[in-house]
Amino acid sequence: MKRLAIPVFLMMMGTAGAQTKSGTVAKKAPVKTAPIAKNKLASTPAIKKEDVEEGKVLLSKSDCLACHKVDTKVVGPAYADVAKKYPYSTTNVELLSTKIINGGSGTWGAVPMAAHPALAAADVKKMVTYILSLNTK
Ligand code: HEC
Structure with missing residues (x-):
């Protein structure tokens, strides 16, 4: 366990170093953003017939x-x-499920969809799977 203490201490030093004396935060190195959407699309499993039904x-x-x-x-x-x-896609199923549970407006017009907080997330995902299956005949 004693070995761990050194890197942890160095990490703390590093954090402190990011703060300049005047209190302003030093410029951070640019964060690389991975193409999440593409990866998720590629990893979407095939649509399940049972889920649709x-x-x-x-x-x-x-x-x-x-x-x-x-x-x-x-x-x-x-x-x-x-x-x-x-x-x-996994991403779109999650996106729409969240929208159904929380409700909201603005995507199709000003009329809001009511929230559905009582529905189980897993059930809502199946509903969305059915809806999105309407385009993959
Ligand atoms: C009170 C009316 C109402 C009910 C009940 C309702 N919706 Fe909606 N729904 C809407 C409206 C209005 C929109 C458009 C919202 C917008 O423009 O962002 C919508 C949008 C959606 C969308 C698209 C969301 C988007 O961001 O593109 C889905 C999917 C959906 N509804 C599914 C459902 C499901 C599943 C149920 C039942 C659990 C449900 N809705 C119940 C009115 C309703």
Whole structure:
């Protein structure tokens, strides 16, 4: 354990060194950003038929169809249009699931979608998988 103490101490020194005497933070080296979106798209597993079927049932049991239809805009966008806008990927499933749980507006217009905090995240992901499957026939 004693060996660890030296690098930890050096790290602390390094942090302190970032602060100049006048109190302003010294310029940090530019942070390299990895192409996360691309990587995630590449790692998206194939769409699961069971998830699509389960998602469709879950969606019909919730309030979704009061505001959404597959082919026509009602209060919310048509699911076919949502599927066209967002290709099926892990990233997009997560993005849309968060939106459904938290609610929100601004992507399709000013009308907000109600929040759905009572829904389980795993169920919402299946609903989204069903919606996005409408574009991969
Ligand atoms: C009260 C009406 C209403 C209900 C109920 C509703 N939605 Fe929505 N939904 C909307 C509106 C309005 C939008 C557009 C929001 C926007 O423009 O950002 C939307 C957008 C969406 C989007 C696209 C989000 C985006 O950022 O592009 C998805 C996916 C979606 N809804 C799925 C669902 C699901 C699944 C349910 C049921 C759990 C549901 N909605 C229930 C009104 C509703």
